[in-house]
Amino acid sequence: MTQPHTGRSQTGGSGGSGADPSGLDVHTRDLSLRYGKTRALDDLDLDLGAGRIHGLLGRNGAGKTTLLSILASLLPSGGGVVEVGGRDPFEDEERMSQISLIREGGNTVGDETLSWNLDLHAAIRPTFDRDWAGHLVTQFGLSPDAKPDKLSRGQRSAANAILGLAARAPLTMFDEVHLGMDAPTRQLFTDLLIADVVEHPRTIILSSHLISEIEHLLETVTVLHHGRLLLSAEADDVRRRGVTITGPVAAVDALGRQLSVVAMRDLGPTRQITAYGELDERLLADAERAGLEVSAAPLQDLFIHLTADPTAGNTSGNTATSDPEALS
Numbered sequence: 001m002t003q004p005h006t007g008r009s010q011t012g013g014s015g016g017s018g019a020d021p022s023g024l025d026v027h028t029r030d031l032s033l034r035y036g037k038t039r040a041l042d043d044l045d046l047d048l049g050a051g052r053i054h055g056l057l058g059r060n061g062a063g064k065t066t067l068l069s070i071l072a073s074l075l076p077s078g079g080g081v082v083e084v085g086g087r088d089p090f091e092d093e094e095r096m097s098q099i100s101l102i103r104e105g106g107n108t109v110g111d112e113t114l115s116w117n118l119d120l121h122a123a124i125r126p127t128f129d130r131d132w133a134g135h136l137v138t139q140f141g142l143s144p145d146a147k148p149d150k151l152s153r154g155q156r157s158a159a160n161a162i163l164g165l166a167a168r169a170p171l172t173m174f175d176e177v178h179l180g181m182d183a184p185t186r187q188l189f190t191d192l193l194i195a196d197v198v199e200h201p202r203t204i205i206l207s208s209h210l211i212s213e214i215e216h217l218l219e220t221v222t223v224l225h226h227g228r229l230l231l232s233a234e235a236d237d238v239r240r241r242g243v244t245i246t247g248p249v250a251a252v253d254a255l256g257r258q259l260s261v262v263a264m265r266d267l268g269p270t271r272q273i274t275a276y277g278e279l280d281e282r283l284l285a286d287a288e289r290a291g292l293e294v295s296a297a298p299l300q301d302l303f304i305h306l307t308a309d310p311t312a313g314n315t316s317g318n319t320a321t322s323d324p325e326a327l328s
C-alpha cells in the first residue's frame with residue numbers, strides 16, 4: 001500500500017503560542033461562515049497537526065477556499081474558534097507573517113517583474129529564502145525579468161508556487177496551485193515540495209482536485225462537503241480500508257458479495273471493484289492466491305464515493321452500496 005514519502009515521524013498538534021520549529025498546527029471548533037444564505041462553513045471541528053502534509057479535498061463549492069482564507073487571515077470567521085499555532089490568526093501580524101496561502105492569481109503584483117516580486121516577499125516574510133527562489137525561477141523555466149501579467153496561466157501558477165515554496169512559512173497552504181500547469185511542471189512542483197519539507201519541516205495544506213497526483217504526498221486527508229466535515233483521518237488509515245480487486249467477472253463478483261463495494265469498472269472480460277470498510281485480510285489473501293489482483297484503492301475512488309450526490313444519479317460508474325459513516 002502507498003506510504004507518505006516524507007520519511008518523517010508523525011506528529012500531533014503542537015499547541016502553544018509560538019511557531020513550533022516543525023510548523024504551526026490548526027485547530028477549529030464550530031467554525032462557521034455564511035455568505036448571505038449560503039453556509040460556506042458549518043460548525044467545522046478540525047485538528048491538523050504541525051509538521052505534516054495534509055490534503056484538503058472537496059467538490060466545487062465545498063468550502064475549501066473559505067477555510068483556507070480564514071486560516072490565512074484574509075477573512076474573519078463568522079463564528080466559532082479558529083487557532084493557528086494556538087492563536088486566532090485574524091489581524092495578528094506576527095502570525096500572518098508565518099502563514100502563506102498560495103492561490104491562483106492572488107500572490108504576485110502583475111505589472112512588476114518576478115525578481116521584484118521575490119524581493120517583496122523576502123522583505124515581508126522572515127522565513128523566505130530569496131536565493132532559492134531565484135534558483136526556482138530558472139528551474140521552472142521562467143525569466144526573473146518576466147512580469148506575471150504577461151505570463152501564461154500555467155507560468156503564473158508556477159510563479160505562485162515558487163513564492164509558496166520559498167516562503168518556507170510554518171503554515172503553507174496551496175489552494176489549487178496546479179491550475180494550468182502542464183504535467184512535467186506539476187511533477188517538478190511536487191518533487192520540490194517533498195524534498196524541501198524533509199529539509200525544512202513545516203505544516204503544508206494541499207487543496208487540489210488532482211487527487212491521484214498528490215495522494216502519495218498526503219499524511220492526512222480531510223474531506224469537506226457542503227461546508228461540513230465529512231472525513232478527517234490519517235491517510236494510511238484511509239488507504240488500509242480500501243482495496244481494488246481485479247480479475248474475471250465471476251470470480252470478482254463472488255468476492256464482491258462479501259465486501260462493501262463502492263465502485264466498479266469493466267475492462268472487457270475483466271472486472272475491477274473498489275471496496276471500503278472493515279476488510280477481511282484472510283478473504284483478500286485467498287483472493288490473491290486464486291489469481292485475483294488485490295491492490296490499494298485510489299483515494300480518488302473514495303472521494304467520489306463519499307461526495308456523491310445521491311440525487312444526481314450514478315455518474316462515476318460507481319455501485320455505491322456502502323455507508324459513508326463506516327469510513328470515518
Ligand SMILES: Nc1ncnc2c1ncn2[C@@H]1O[C@H](COP(=O)(O)OP(=O)(O)OP(=O)(O)O)[C@@H](O)[C@H]1O
Pocket residue numbers: 035038039040058059060061062063064065066067
Ligand atoms: N464571495 C462570495 N460571496 C458569496 N458566496 C460565496 C463567496 N465565496 C464563496 N461563496 C460560496 O461559498 C461556498 C464555498 O465556496 P468556496 O470557494 O470556499 O468553495 P471551494 O471548496 O473552494 O470550491 P472550488 O473547489 O470550486 O474552488 C460556495 O457555495 C460558494 O458559492
